[in-house]
Amino acid sequence: MSEKPIIFSTPMVQAVLNGRKTETRRLQGLERVNKNPDEWKHTGMCSKGDGVWSHTFAHIVTDELVICKPRYQIEDILYIRETWRVGTWRHYEEDEHGWPVKNNRIAIDYKASPEITHTPWCYPPEDVFKRLVKDSMEECALSNCEREASPVGRELDYVLYKWDAGNSPCRWRPSIHMPRWAARIFPAVTDVGYQRLQEISVNSVFKEGYEQLVPRYGDEEVREAAMGWFISLWNSTYPEHPWEKNPWVFIYTFRWC
Numbered sequence: 001m002s003e004k005p006i007i008f009s010t011p012m013v014q015a016v017l018n019g020r021k022t023e024t025r026r027l028q029g030l031e032r033v034n035k036n037p038d039e040w041k042h043t044g045m046c047s048k049g050d051g052v053w054s055h056t057f058a059h060i061v062t063d064e065l066v067i068c069k070p071r072y073q074i075e076d077i078l079y080i081r082e083t084w085r086v087g088t089w090r091h092y093e094e095d096e097h098g099w100p101v102k103n104n105r106i107a108i109d110y111k112a113s114p115e116i117t118h119t120p121w122c123y124p125p126e127d128v129f130k131r132l133v134k135d136s137m138e139e140c141a142l143s144n145c146e147r148e149a150s151p152v153g154r155e156l157d158y159v160l161y162k163w164d165a166g167n168s169p170c171r172w173r174p175s176i177h178m179p180r181w182a183a184r185i186f187p188a189v190t191d192v193g194y195q196r197l198q199e200i201s202v203n204s205v206f207k208e209g210y211e212q213l214v215p216r217y218g219d220e221e222v223r224e225a226a227m228g229w230f231i232s233l234w235n236s237t238y239p240e241h242p243w244e245k246n247p248w249v250f251i252y253t254f255r256w257c
Helices: 012-019 126-143 203-206 219-237
Strands: 003-008 024-027 042-048 051-059 064-068 076-083 084-094 100-108 187-198 248-256
Touching: 012 203, 042 064, 084 126, 100 126
Parallel strands: 003 076
Antiparallel strands: 024 248, 042 051, 051 064, 076 187, 084 100, 187 248
């Protein structure tokens, strides 16, 4: 078991939080066979005895064998990388006597949860904290947000700008740049499977996060709406391996710890 990052878009993070999304399909590890997915067939699984399993594929003409290792394994703990920003920060806190004690900390705003305006404090490494505060101060200055008076003699050590919780003037940062200390969602992988993309069932589309917002009547209408949603989602996420090419994918089932 190990801990690994995984990136989700804002709508998919919301689907995880709402309990709708319990599966995700990924291409990593299948680069070789997905150059020409129609030319390969799945032949089995193999392991070195260390609990890490890979999948074997054979070329349908040459019988060439390749081993494809999934990025994630059963029992791995994932930390979801999502769009984030610095919500606020503090350099000090008061001790039991009311004296300031240095305690660098940052609160994160999560784009997927605008309704959460007070998040727990995070404690990044000091060099990271200094860099983020420096960047955030520059962003605050450009935003013309309200300046807050600081105690005499400690101006540089205290917050200099003021805004309502959840309305940080700091910029949104891409999910790929979210560090482990800022993450809040840690699903555990419960199963790893494989398939050609077009083999996905309607039931699995719902597990991928599909939400039926408009009433549908009849199985075929439900199927068309769900599949249309998934195809659009997939093609926007993986334009180099679109639905029409029917790539091989690894299927990860997870539960939120």
